[in-house]
Amino acid sequence: MRDAYLVGAGQSAYGAFPEESYRSLFQTAFEEATESVPNGLEASEIDEAVIGTLGVGGRQLGLSGPAVTEYVGLDGVPCTRVENACAASGFAVRQAVQAVKSGMADVVLAGGFEIMTDMSSDATKYWLGVSGETEWERLSGTTFSGVYAQMASVHMEKYGTTREQLSRVAVKNHANGAKNPHAQLGFECSLEDAQSAPVVADPLNLYHCCPTSDGAACALIVSEDVVDEYTDDPIRVAGVGAGSDTVGLFERDSYTGVPASQRAGETAYEMADLEPGDLDFAEVHDCFAIAELLAYEDLGFCEEGEAGPFIESGATELGGELPVNTSGGLKSKGHPIGATGAGQVVEAYKQLSGKAGDRQVDDPVRGLTHNVGGSGGAAVVHIFEREEHSSSKSSSARGARERESEVSA
Amino acid sequence: MRDAYLVGAGQSAYGAFPEESYRSLFQTAFEEATESVPNGLEASEIDEAVIGTLGVGGRQLGLSGPAVTEYVGLDGVPCTRVENACAASGFAVRQAVQAVKSGMADVVLAGGFEIMTDMSSDATKYWLGVSGETEWERLSGTTFSGVYAQMASVHMEKYGTTREQLSRVAVKNHANGAKNPHAQLGFECSLEDAQSAPVVADPLNLYHCCPTSDGAACALIVSEDVVDEYTDDPIRVAGVGAGSDTVGLFERDSYTGVPASQRAGETAYEMADLEPGDLDFAEVHDCFAIAELLAYEDLGFCEEGEAGPFIESGATELGGELPVNTSGGLKSKGHPIGATGAGQVVEAYKQLSGKAGDRQVDDPVRGLTHNVGGSGGAAVVHIFEREEHSSSKSSSARGARERESEVSA
Numbered sequence: 001m002r003d004a005y006l007v008g009a010g011q012s013a014y015g016a017f018p019e020e021s022y023r024s025l026f027q028t029a030f031e032e033a034t035e036s037v038p039n040g041l042e043a044s045e046i047d048e049a050v051i052g053t054l055g056v057g058g059r060q061l062g063l064s065g066p067a068v069t070e071y072v073g074l075d076g077v078p079c080t081r082v083e084n085a086c087a088a089s090g091f092a093v094r095q096a097v098q099a100v101k102s103g104m105a106d107v108v109l110a111g112g113f114e115i116m117t118d119m120s121s122d123a124t125k126y127w128l129g130v131s132g133e134t135e136w137e138r139l140s141g142t143t144f145s146g147v148y149a150q151m152a153s154v155h156m157e158k159y160g161t162t163r164e165q166l167s168r169v170a171v172k173n174h175a176n177g178a179k180n181p182h183a184q185l186g187f188e189c190s191l192e193d194a195q196s197a198p199v200v201a202d203p204l205n206l207y208h209c210c211p212t213s214d215g216a217a218c219a220l221i222v223s224e225d226v227v228d229e230y231t232d233d234p235i236r237v238a239g240v241g242a243g244s245d246t247v248g249l250f251e252r253d254s255y256t257g258v259p260a261s262q263r264a265g266e267t268a269y270e271m272a273d274l275e276p277g278d279l280d281f282a283e284v285h286d287c288f289a290i291a292e293l294l295a296y297e298d299l300g301f302c303e304e305g306e307a308g309p310f311i312e313s314g315a316t317e318l319g320g321e322l323p324v325n326t327s328g329g330l331k332s333k334g335h336p337i338g339a340t341g342a343g344q345v346v347e348a349y350k351q352l353s354g355k356a357g358d359r360q361v362d363d364p365v366r367g368l369t370h371n372v373g374g375s376g377g378a379a380v381v382h383i384f385e386r387e388e389h390s391s392s393k394s395s396s397a398r399g400a401r402e403r404e405s406e407v408s409a
Numbered sequence: 410m411r412d413a414y415l416v417g418a419g420q421s422a423y424g425a426f427p428e429e430s431y432r433s434l435f436q437t438a439f440e441e442a443t444e445s446v447p448n449g450l451e452a453s454e455i456d457e458a459v460i461g462t463l464g465v466g467g468r469q470l471g472l473s474g475p476a477v478t479e480y481v482g483l484d485g486v487p488c489t490r491v492e493n494a495c496a497a498s499g500f501a502v503r504q505a506v507q508a509v510k511s512g513m514a515d516v517v518l519a520g521g522f523e524i525m526t527d528m529s530s531d532a533t534k535y536w537l538g539v540s541g542e543t544e545w546e547r548l549s550g551t552t553f554s555g556v557y558a559q560m561a562s563v564h565m566e567k568y569g570t571t572r573e574q575l576s577r578v579a580v581k582n583h584a585n586g587a588k589n590p591h592a593q594l595g596f597e598c599s600l601e602d603a604q605s606a607p608v609v610a611d612p613l614n615l616y617h618c619c620p621t622s623d624g625a626a627c628a629l630i631v632s633e634d635v636v637d638e639y640t641d642d643p644i645r646v647a648g649v650g651a652g653s654d655t656v657g658l659f660e661r662d663s664y665t666g667v668p669a670s671q672r673a674g675e676t677a678y679e680m681a682d683l684e685p686g687d688l689d690f691a692e693v694h695d696c697f698a699i700a701e702l703l704a705y706e707d708l709g710f711c712e713e714g715e716a717g718p719f720i721e722s723g724a725t726e727l728g729g730e731l732p733v734n735t736s737g738g739l740k741s742k743g744h745p746i747g748a749t750g751a752g753q754v755v756e757a758y759k760q761l762s763g764k765a766g767d768r769q770v771d772d773p774v775r776g777l778t779h780n781v782g783g784s785g786g787a788a789v790v791h792i793f794e795r796e797e798h799s800s801s802k803s804s805s806a807r808g809a810r811e812r813e814s815e816v817s818a
Contacts, residue, residue: 001410001512049653054471061464062494062540063786066653070660070786076672078651079787080500083490085471091489095504102510103410104649131471240513242487244458244475251479263485377472377479378488 004100004237006384007220007230008037009342009349014215014334015184016117022056025216026068026113029339033109033218036349038231041220043072047105049079050095052088052112053338055127059115068113068216077109083338085131086287088112089217090341090371090380096221097237097382106223112343113216114336124212128337131374133248145209145288147249147375149201152290154255156203159305161293163203167194168311169289170207170331176318177328179359184213184334208289210329215336217343235352238366239274239383241267247377256305258376261298265370268381269300276300279322279383280364281351283344285372286329295370296324299381318359326351326359341371341380348384413509413646415793416629416639417446418758420751423624423743424593425526431465434625435477435522438748442518442627445758447640450629452481456514458488459504461497461521462747464536468524477522477625486518492747494540495696497521498626499750499780499789505630506646506791515632521752522625523745533621537746540783542657554618554697556658556784558610561699563664565612568714570702572612576603577720578698579616579740585727586737588767593622593743617698619738624745626752644761647775648683648792650676656786665714667785670707674779677790678709685709688731688792689773690760692753694781695738704779705733708790727768735760735768750780750789757793 010032012025034041051065060067065081084091089112096110116124129138132147155161171191177183189207197206220230227234243263246252252259269275276299284299286292293307301322302310310316316324327333327347330340348367350356365386372379419441421434443450460474469476474490493500498521505519525533538547541556564570580600586592598616606615629639636643652672655661661668678684685708693708695701702716710731711719719725725733736742736756739749757776759765774795781788 048651058539060539060543060656061470061536062492063656063783065493066782066786067542067656069653070655075653075655076668077653078673078789079493079653080504080651081492083471083492084474084488095489095507098504098507098511098513101512102507104507104510127470130467130469133476134469242457242489244478244484244486244488246479246484247469247472247476259485264487373475374472377475380487 001101002103003224004097004221005224005227006235006237006345006349007222007227008033008041009219009346010036011182011217011339011343011346012215013182014213014336017214018118020214022113022115023068023071025214026111027072029111029216029218030072033220037220038233039229041230043074045107046074046077046109047107048099049074049077049109050092051079051081052083052092052341053081053114054083054085054088054131056115058127084378085373086337087341087371087373087378087380088338091242093219093221093342093345093382094240094242094380097240100221100223106226108221109218110221110342111216111218112338112341114338115214116212116336117214136250137248143201145201145204148288148290149204150249151255151294152203155290155293158256159308161308164195165308165311166208166289167191169286169292170194172317173286173325173329173331176326176359177332179357180328180333183328183332184211185332186328204288210287210331210335213334213336215334215339217339217346219342219345219349233353234387235349236385236387237382238385239268239272241265241271242380244378245376247374249375258294258298258372258379260376260379261295261370261372264379264381265299268383272383274366274383279366279368281323281326281361282368282370283327283347284324284370286325286331287335291372292324292329299370323361326356326361344369344371345382352384352386410510411512412633413506413630414633414636415644415646415754415758416631416636417442417450418628418755419445420591420626420748420755421624422591423622423745426623427527429623431522431524432477432480434623435520436481438520438625438627439481442629446629447642448638450639452483454516455483455486455518456516457508458483458486458518459491459501460488461491461501461750462523463492463494463497463540465524467536493787494782495746496750496780496782496787496789497747502628502630502751502754502791503649503651503789506649509630509632515635517630518627519630519751520625520627521747521750523747524623525621525745526623545659546657552610554610554613557697557699558613559658560664560703561612564699564702567665568717570717573604574717574720575617575698576600578695578701579603581726582695582734582738582740585735585768586741589737589742592737592741593620594741595737613697619696619740619744622743622745624743624748626748626755628751628754628758642762643796644758645794645796646791647794648677648681650674650680651789653787654785656783658784667703667707667781667788669785669788670704670779670781673788673790674708677792681792683775683792688775688777690732690735690770691777691779692736692756693733693779695734695740696744700781701734701738708779732770735765735770753778753780754791761793761795
């Protein structure tokens with residue numbers, strides 16, 4: 001089947017924007033995305049759109065995809081809304097890739113958006129909670145921070161993971177977010193700040209939890225047949241993987257891993273013919289600090305149970321062996337639910353096209369994005385690769401890297 | 410790109426089922442679908458699932474796809490929820506076709522469900538209304554029957570369409586639904602009944618409006634590489650088309666046609682290399698009687714403005730030139746929003762595999778399904794074709810039919 005390419009991506013700033021609507025935020029993201037395409041891309045060239053959103057706070061629950069695409073002048077273009085909770089637009093990107101590979105479209109817009117900051121605390125609890133398991137979790141009072149707190153507790157008990165290691169996720173991601181002009185919480189925080197924050201759901205404190213956010217993000221996926229019209233430096237969608245699971249955490253055998261992420265990662269690595277060690281950076285789903293640590297293990301960045309020491313080693317800092325969440329992640333950049341997955345792809349695009357400013361990774365070739373819905377009811381992984389390094393070249397690169405590590409070992 | 414095939418489909422009964430949950434209804438549809446596959450199909454053979462639903466009345470707004478697939482034992486299988494209002498599962502079927510054509514999946518479950526009858530009238534108005542345009546329609550008091558009443562009024566004014574012609578849609582669809590054991594309103598109605606019903610939104614009366622319903626439906630789409638494992642009588646997805654438009658009716662240039670349906674139909678006919686005259690039956694989106702008449706014109710079954718006389722001619726009755734809504738349609742079979750599009754595919758499967766019982770069309774080769782979201786913010790069309798009549802044969806069949814009609818003219 002033919003290859004799909006990422007030729008542009010853009011986003012609004014993430015934050016609280018009472019003066020904006022979900023449509024105006026989407027327009028900002030759409031314009032940044034089309035303007036980012038090296039050789040230009042007109043709205044009229046878009047064959048199809050796939051839009052992720054959770055619920056727009058109940059404003060526009062149906063046709064919420066077409067509601068934003070009509071606003072940017074795409075009212076005739078087939079548009080499908082997808083929703084997989086916090087993985088909505090990660091799955092939108094995946095569907096855009098399928099649309100291109102299917103031969104039914106050459107240029108597909110994948111995007112997402114959410115408005116969350118204008119709701120009361122109770123409304124937010126409802127509109128987020130309905131993405132969790134309803135009968136046995138939400139209606140019994142369990143919140144998302146509560147669900148992830150259970151995961152953190154078990155990981156601490158089983159592997160000796162510490163509160164300080166959780167806090168280091170916040171410190172690292174805020175350090176990155178401080179370099180990202182689009183970040184909602186774009187300031188640094190010290191380990192002491194992160195350790196002394198008020199408890200939200202023990203063991204998780206405020207710095208172990210992402211904020212609620214308004215925002216939008218878009219990515220442009222095209223087929224191999226037209227990619228040359230849009231760019232001379234193509235970025236290939238080398239791997240795509242997805243997995244699902246029980247919606248409720250309580251139904252799973254283990255709390256110290258997310259099987260949907262594991263399946264998504266395995267599928268994406270296999271399709272890309274790559275291994276975790278081939279990656280130059282990754283954006284992972286750090287809705288809570290424990291989620292980033294679980295992602296390290298689920299995606300093979302380190303061994304099971306080793307995520308605590310792994311973050312402590314500095315490996316995932318900017319300049320480390322595998323920088324993770326260079327954008328600031330959900331923690332610092334923000335988490336406007338429906339926008340998050342596409343927003344991760346925006347960071348991958350910026351890194352791979354050398355436009356990541358002060359947080360630029362040195363000449364990256366391959367990056368991974370990882371987006372989770374709920375507590376792991378769904379997960380999707382994409383691997384993007386700068387084309388001048390084709391998969392045969394990557395094999396030699398990998399071989400070289402393996403030899404290097406053997407020498408240094 | 411490789412072809413996609415429909416190898417099985419099934420549904421729950423549509424109606425009011427206080428003793429059922431959305432999950433148990435989905436299970437019924439899933440089991441009927443897998444059991445309908447001629448050579449059998451195990452749940453473990455499913456690579457991916459795409460599930461359409463509007464909102465489950467606010468019970469489970471996020472991850473509502475995985476919430477049902479886990480219930481039928483597919484908890485590891487990648488699952489994406491799609492939503493395009495009343496066209497949710499029509500778009501789920503389209504996405505399943507893309508997944509197969511993309512080469513990323515060989516066996517895909519496309520389904521949908523909704524529970525609507527346990528809500529108060531106000532709640533129903535909200536949960537349906539949020540699929541309409543919010544700022545200028547819903548919040549100003551416009552309901553869906555009101556929006557379609559506007560379309561009916563303009564069609565009557567412009568083309569002389571009559572209330573009696575609207576009522577004939579109900580009479581025909583109830584006559585068909587009375588032959589469908591899964592129909593919610595499975596009884597016949599006389600023209601007098603349909604004419605004397607109380608007004609809902611003038612000129613539409615109760616018999617011009619579909620009911621609210623509980624129900625679920627599933628279809629199984631497989632690739633050409635594996636179709637022989639599942640059936641000896643393959644049904645090919647010959648054409649797929651989709652279109653979108655402004656969510657609000659008030660923003661459109663014309664009220665007497667649905668541009669999204671026109672675009673969806675044109676794309677599907679072109680892909681299938683067929684014309685409306687090649688069809689042996691069709692399931693169209695008759696949420697309101699006027700919607701079925703508009704579909705006749707938008708999909709080329711008759712000329713613009715001629716839908717009134719066309720239904721009066723009996724052409725779309727069972728036994729007519731082009732039977733429409735043999736299942737009973739949304740009017741008599743029922744309209745559990747998220748299930749409707751997949752439910753139309755269930756009827757296409759039953760007709761094309763000769764399992765439509767008392768409402769069986771005589772030896773049909775090609776059928777079309779047409780599913781609309783909102784007042785036309787999105788629409789999707791599928792054309793299914795029994796494979797022993799390949800597209801080259803269909804061309805000769807069409808030629809023969811054209812010659813016949815020339816002779817008879």
